Amino acid sequence: MPNTRSTNRLKPSLFRVIDITYRLFWFFRTYYVCPRYFLDVLFSRLHDFGFRGCTSVEQSLIGGCAHLLNFSGSDTLSAAYYAQFHLNGGLPVATSIPATEHSVMTAYVSEIEAIRAVIDRFGTGVFACVMDSYDYVAALEKILPVVAQQKLAKGGFMVLRPDSGDPADMVLMGLRAAEKVFGTELNSKGFKVLKGCSVIQGDGVSYSVICSLLTLIQDAGFSAENVAFGMGGGLLQKVHRDTLSFATKLSYVKYANGDVKQVMKIPQTDKAKISMPGELDVYRDEQSRPTTFPRDQPPPTESPSLLQVVYDHGPLPNYTWDTFAQIRARANREWAAAPTHHNAISTLLQQKTATVLDGLRKGLVECNAENR
């Protein structure tokens, strides 16, 4: 049972934290190189491409919903459906656009015929087209100029999608080809914005790839808003229990005779695995940052406990769960207010940990001496 609970609780926690690292990165990055309005489209910059790589539909749903707390773009239909109809009273949570992939492209007699069909059908809105079915360079240099008039006549927004090769090369190649065909204008920060076109990189994307790509794009004079990212395996699969060393540990025992013990795991061979002793609680500290404190000492501020009991030998009767929109709004508010660095273990708890640690070590030495 503890394992089952740990299992079901694990992924959303991980995702929320990992997603937000991307989100924050985007925020700070774009703050300096893009006009203010770009912050509004931040939500669509990291798209969930992860469904087909998932172990199971349940995994896609859990991870996909966690992603949707911080971003709006998702092709993981299971999560989009669940978030909308089971968690948000039917109100839409996720967005996406018409997009091609290789089966569609290669099913046509030729690539140019496939692209013409896509523009014909979806060209009045935002649509994405995978460009590497046969030869990415040829698609950019030979096909794109030929279909440009048709695309312009339709009036929509075309997203070019490379899907193989070095991400940095492919994205820059796409930006430059699109600039040549459709042109750019400068935004208020002096960076180039493509006219009616952008690039989405959805292959081999990771946190470090996003970081280095944004630097390269900026160095090439393009605004970050020209590029979005799609993540598949990296978003829903390459995240595991070790990613943030997530673990649930025993911290406090009340024996049948009424005695209590502050429990700690203290492996000498890996100090990162040392756990916290005693009953714990989470309050806001003096600067309003959520922080873990020992429960047996008075709270440091007027802040009430941030922990809530929602499950006690079963779900609580009459407990009203927040809607997805409420959780998303709270996550946005909290993360926006959160500092970039904060030790969430309070000084009080650090002091108590040191004291309990000393006591336990003394006890262990005595115990070893006794038994020799």
Added chain:
Amino acid sequence: MPNTRSTNRLKPSLFRVIDITYRLFWFFRTYYVCPRYFLDVLFSRLHDFGFRGCTSVEQSLIGGCAHLLNFSGSDTLSAAYYAQFHLNGGLPVATSIPATEHSVMTAYVSEIEAIRAVIDRFGTGVFACVMDSYDYVAALEKILPVVAQQKLAKGGFMVLRPDSGDPADMVLMGLRAAEKVFGTELNSKGFKVLKGCSVIQGDGVSYSVICSLLTLIQDAGFSAENVAFGMGGGLLQKVHRDTLSFATKLSYVKYANGDVKQVMKIPQTDKAKISMPGELDVYRDEQSRPTTFPRDQPPPTESPSLLQVVYDHGPLPNYTWDTFAQIRARANREWAAAPTHHNAISTLLQQKTATVLDGLRKGLVECNAENR
């Protein structure tokens, strides 16, 4: 729908192949350094510790069942239950032993009291004890000698479990401490086997860790049978779609007018992503190895197709699924007979691929020329 099917099919395929790499490694490794009888205990050498790290119960069940095709040891109760009661008519599939973890150990007033309680309760059989709650070295050097008489009096088999620090150091330290306390005897290959004791490494285990650890153990004069491995994240979580570049691709189109097209994805920027053209089939080749052939050419041997339709717009009515035991037996038989290296793409299919590739490229060049 294609994505849903791909998702549900992915993990078992991956697991089966990855598990078998471990299995084969063990096989060859142990063949040279252990007596023949060790092959019988091979099935218990890689234990599934992965439940608590899983994204969802469904993932634990799918990955855990796949692992059980090749090994018998599992603490993933969801998979053990499902394999036994839903796939094998109630007949047991998985095995495990009584084992402690840190909550149990640290809940006692002292570590030695915890170990005494474990021996008292489970000491007549095989049981495992985690040894690093406070100080692994002290547990081996101070506690183990003190509890040795109690353990010997009970007559069972004690498995020592380090759980932090460098796996190689921890395992060798465990083997040497156990040798000092319980002694060893030489097996028929001249390697030391601990008396009534062994070590299980269940932290930071990966394929490369297993390889290097087995080499070190052998170099230190110990038989591989003294050590088992437990895998958590590495077994059920650090396996994803990119692990074996698993993908499902369109290969053949029959248009409404009756025309057909051999379809290939041919990204110039990543040749590893080139897909196979046309309808495909799997037959045994001249050396009885399962191999992929083009379906539009006569089979190379008398071998019937190894592909079976089990789902066609829904599960086939009246299809009888094999039991878990039948699948496990077939997997064992097939893997035992499989060569270590085999190109599963037949020469016939390689030739056809080259021909279709040429045709497509020629078509693309003509098409580009037309459109300039």
